[in-house]
Amino acid sequence: MGLTHEEYRLLTEQMGREPRMTELGMISVMWSEHCGYKYSRPVLAYFAEYKKAIEGEGLENAGVVPIGDGLGVVLKVESHNHPSAVEPYQGAATGVGGIIRDIFTMGARPVALLNSLRFGSITPGQEDEATVARNRHLLEHVVAGIAGYGNCVGVPTVAGEVNFHPRYSGNPLVNAMCVGLVKTDEVASASAKGTGNPVIYLGSATGRDGIHGASFASVEMDEEGEDKRPNVQIGDPFAEKSLIEATLEALQTGAIVGIQDMGAAGLTCSITEMSAKGGVGMVVDLDKVPLRDPSMTGYEIMLSESQERMLAVTHPGREHEVIEVFQKWGLPAVVIGHVTDDGWVRITRHGHIEVEMPADIFADGCPTYYQTPVEPAAFLQRQGWNPDDLIAPDLNQAWLTLMSHPDVASKENIYRQYDHQVQAHTALVPGVGDAAVIAPEGTSKGLATKIDGNARWTMADPFAGGQLATAEVCRNLACVGARPVALTDGLNFGNPQRPEVFWQFERAVRGIADASEEFRVPVVSGNVSFYNETKYADGSTLEILPTPMMGAVGVLERAENRIGMGVGAGKYQLALVRPTGTEYVQQGLGASLYSWSVCSTEDGVPCRPDLDAEQALQTWLPELVAQGKLAAAHDVSDGGLAVTLAEMAMASGRGLMAVLPSAATEGLHRADAVAFGEFPGWVVVAYSTENEQDVLSSCPGALAIFPIGEMSENLDVVVHMDDQGTTLTQPLGELKRAYHQAGIL
Missing domain, CATH: 3.90.650.10 (PurM-like C-terminal domain)
Known part of the structure; x- marks a missing residue:
């Protein structure tokens, strides 16, 4: 039993x-671990200590965070991984139903659903034909289950993410998140x-x-x-x-x-x-x-x-x-x-x-168990990796390869199956911005919400992976104009009885707790899912990548002020915002999508975030959005700056010309690092010419801002790197073709 x-x-x-x-x-x-948290409870105490520290600032019981106007926001993420592996439609559907009940049981009206999904490779040639077919079957039926339940129950599915890696072939991850609103004096x-x-x-x-x-x-x-x-x-x-x-x-x-x-x-x-x-x-x-x-x-x-x-x-x-x-x-x-x-x-x-x-x-x-963690030998080896061992390919072709990678490519065929407009309060829909925005009844405020995770970073450096997932989800909220107010975590790992897995888990939780405390944004709820691995008849075991998924909610004072990643007609300038520091671990290429998918190496470690700079972003960007100074913002993440600029161009339906001055890329000596390196705290913002001085002069001290170009009227996306003497050029149509050709559903 x-x-x-x-x-x-x-x-x-x-x-x-x-x-x-x-x-x-x-x-x-x-x-059981699922109900008793016997291996995770000692580690999750890191969050409990932080919650106690901020109770005096308004954190209510049961994960209800006041947002003003007599309202509180409730959020939680829950996993349904094992059920979805054996019965993907019902496993995913009941995962949605269960997380909705967690919210309305507290007296809150569910207003938004999100999901974070992981599957084995769906790319022919990366795994054997039968495995790829099974992975695609799981993807199709999990998405159908989420849509079938969420659409009928009347709660909009407004945001999510989907990533792929062979390590998820035996054990997909299906994490569902729900956000609700409740009057603070009516919490059940x-x-x-x-x-x-x-x-x-x-x-x-x-x-x-x-x-x-x-x-x-x-x-x-x-x-x-x-x-x-x-x-x-x-x-x-x-x-x-x-x-x-x-x-x-x-x-x-x-x-x-x-x-x-x-x-x-x-x-x-x-x-x-x-x-x-x-x-x-x-x-x-x-x-x-x-x-x-x-x-x-x-x-x-x-x-x-x-x-x-x-x-x-x-x-x-x-x-x-x-x-x-x-x-x-x-x-x-x-x-x-x-x-x-x-x-x-x-x-x-x-x-x-x-x-x-x-x-x-x-x-x-x-009973609870504290497994003595053991740092894997591979961790030290990754830290010693030299990115200059990479042989850079043709960068224009690499750009298209990244745009077509399933982790980057369009998920439109997925989110079009979800009803994201039911309740008629969705102000920023999927695919438009870095987070979704809800304009709920009873208040002029807007709620922004997102869920994020990056197993590449966590596998390479679990502490950094926890920090980075927390920083990125908060940064995504800031990019649409919201101030982060609450976090929820979905912690997906292998067998905690293995010391190396327990080390991954503990380090990732410490990273999340460290970032949330620095940001003064509490982790108010969450879920732990262990034993995500598959045993095979030959005695081998396939364990998932360590995958913490962070959900978050932020507040805009007025929902109509929200911005996306694209601009409309008119003249708009572009600027790169980044932390002031210029020391980049392994040129930002360690554990990057570029090195994994284009250069075929899973070596290296990611850059750790500058938490002071991240916190400055979380304050400054919402202020600019509230003042009407920004037209668009998009953070640099999977695939690096070149992918970010391409996504902004596609969202705008027009080209752009970016020239990266030497000061903006100080500390980077490789052109592929500038184009495809993954640097926490980097954001590209767009603003009209009349707002340029206000944007540039208001940049806080922990951040640096560099004008890098403008949206253009032609349909080419051009990125020139001064220091590296390299120019990337792609027609917008080619980028779109690559972005939509991955065949995800």
């Missing part, structure tokens, strides 16, 4: 007896309280789907994934849509004391966690639970992960108010038990005791 012999001994010691079968099943899921509690208060089951009937889903997410995959299909839940987005409205309406009655969704571990999790949080117990009669099959055992009922279900505790005598609301929305609602004052969970089926245990054993009894 997933417990070690020592964990079973600990359980019997805590209980003072041998567990019943249903008790053992419940403990096996609550003590997840604690059970009040002796004798009714416990109500809300939502769809319970079936056998998803049994042991949490345990399934806490072990490695193998080649025999088909037999894991029963562990995958089945979603109903139309039931979820009704559940959203019924829950939010029921919360408005004031009858609900506490409420929680039945996510991982289903009834087990909601009953035990709500009891433990409130310091109370519960008595539950499983005979009263709505079932799809009356023959289900108590074990099956308690471990089912059927979707679209909630558990609520109401004030005495007011349960009928909640039941009437749910019945109005066509959803089951029935009292299944009551709260007790002794802290024990007692569950019966057909009059027989299935469970009789203290709630604390489920919620707090799980």
